[in-house]
Amino acid sequence: MDMPAMTRLLRFLLPLMALALPVVLGAPAHAERIKDLGTFQGVRPNQLTGYGIVVGLAGTGDDSLDYATQGMKGVVSRFGLTLPQGINPALKNAAAVLVTADLPAFAKPGQRLDVTVSALGKAKSLRGGTLIMTPLRGADNEIYGMAQGNLAVGGLGVSGADGSQVSVNIPSAGRIPGGATVERAVATGFDTAPTLTFNLSEADLTTALRVADGINRTFGDRRARATDAVSVSIDAAPGATDRIMMMGMIENIEVAPADAPAKVIVNARTGTVVINGAVKIHPAAIAHGKITVSVNESPRVVQPAPFSRGQTAVEQSSSISIDQEKRPMINFKGGASLADIVKAVNAIGASPADMVAILEALKQAGSLKAELVVL
Template sequence: MEYFLLVLLVDFSQGWILKKLFLCFLIGCMCYGEKIGDIANVVGVRDNQLIGYGLVIGLNGTGDKTSSKFTMQSIANMLESMNVKVSPEDIKSKNVAAVMITTTLPAFARQGDKLDIQIASIGDAKSIEGGTLIMTSLSAVDGNIYAVAQGNVVLGNSQNALSGIISNGATVEKEVNYDIYNKNGLILSLKQTNFQNAIKVQNILNKTFGEGIAKAIDPRTIKILVPQNLSTIEFLALVQEVNVDYSNRDKIVIDEKSGTIVAGVDIVVHPVVVSSGDLTIKVTKEFLEEKDSQKLDNETLLNPNYNLISSNGRPTTISSVVRALQKMGIKPKTMISILSAMKQSGAISAEIEVL
């Protein structure tokens, strides 16, 4: 992390307001790194998933067939709640579809707030386009109802006629209480487990707000105490803006369908020999004479006769290997297998994630 070196004369005798302004100024001078608000969450402050079962009505013969017994039973139950008693066997309508409704209840959502909802058919309907979802309760994993949904289904840009959305289709009825204002201490949870990052967050918070404010208790968790002269909300707002020299793990992301490979250009590939079918590839640091090799780029040389990938004594990177494999005409699936084999052998230390 780098800082601007500044010499300031500040009169703190005017009270804590000047101190806070000076503190905000110091935070703004941290010009490199990741904000703590981007790499860590406050434990307990989170979204909650809601789910419900309901009926979409008004379909033009594209609803569930009468063979969907749960749909017919749901229609009978709905009518009975309105003092209309009818047997499920007597219902022949194909204008109704049974659906599941899902949404996310944001942290600190209040009664009356609106939520977007997603709807998907669970029966044998042909389409739910143009239908209307009738009032449906949405509950969380604890079984309590937190929102009520209703509205007209819109397919949007989806080509799937069996799923849709309703913008602002749910209204929050019950709040998830989290008394953050009166808490003297909070817990930060890093999004990635890393001993060094936990210590870095601890040290920068203690340096910014004073010793003893933060304490890392494991590679993911940091306990923080709220200073007496700041409210919890003010303190968290400042904490989230603090920059820290954050270390990210190297990762190689591969989209198997498209063959797209995304990786850092400086991920090192150690010397290794990989055999895949009739193909044998060797990654080495040894120097290749120009007359015996084909120039691939400024760093990597590829010997077309032996599939020998070299970086002329410098560390070979994953970007060099991928370009070399592409020049050999290796297909994406085979390339994925080769990279995975390199990972298993220890030649690549970065994590590989296949989508």
């Protein structure tokens, strides 16, 4: 093997050896792959939408919708058929629909896509219908796919002559697995941009720095740098082949993401409380009790003395009792963890609603060092 070929082989193998080295030595604790922390900028799906007509319905279409009538006229005009002016066909067996699909990154012409079909008007059910060829457009109003096929509808709707109706799931929407064909690829621009940008799913400065450091340690240079709490900019040679190889290697690098910030999530409507493990409690004492006041009414009839001019009357008799449930005061020491909080709250028998009140009081007292999010 000549020296230039040997040099090219080493340039290819060294990064792979560096990538495998952390696996041999042991991955860091709680490490995650970079591909699970975010995505490369430009490598994303695109939404497609189309307007079409579903035919073959068993009298469950929307015959009163002008959009369906106009759409049907457009369909038949493709085959050289022109409907007379002023005549609108009854379309109980057809329905106007919106068709949606996601165009994956790097999708090529000829590939198949799953589509979702939803009724636009008053169609009761799309069960048994067939979608007529419908162009799917992107945000730039260009056609990227064509959809057509038989619908799979999971819902069921039944109505009686007296107006009673029974519906199971949603019969006015369905799917066509593989019902669209890609007609045009979307240019991502990742192979010509000066740099690659990796965006984290959740903004965190520490995680962004660790991702950049993990990439630099793997490749043995300073090609990656965190530009903000979300984005990591990576220098890359031009050309799709080299960049795809580098992106695949970067996605499998393992880094330890930063711990999540301390948060307490409270849903006041359902009483759900979620506390993450980063929450700590500063010294505090909690007393939680319950007072029950009971009022019992026992009226009795009072009869007058014989041969008197008195009248029968009702004498009110009330009894009031107060029951106060005594529970011990809970003392939180400094730096109490999530386990300590749960144990203490269970000890005083607090319900979810009571726990919300306790957490809000701790936050107001300055003992709860966490973000309190109320949904």
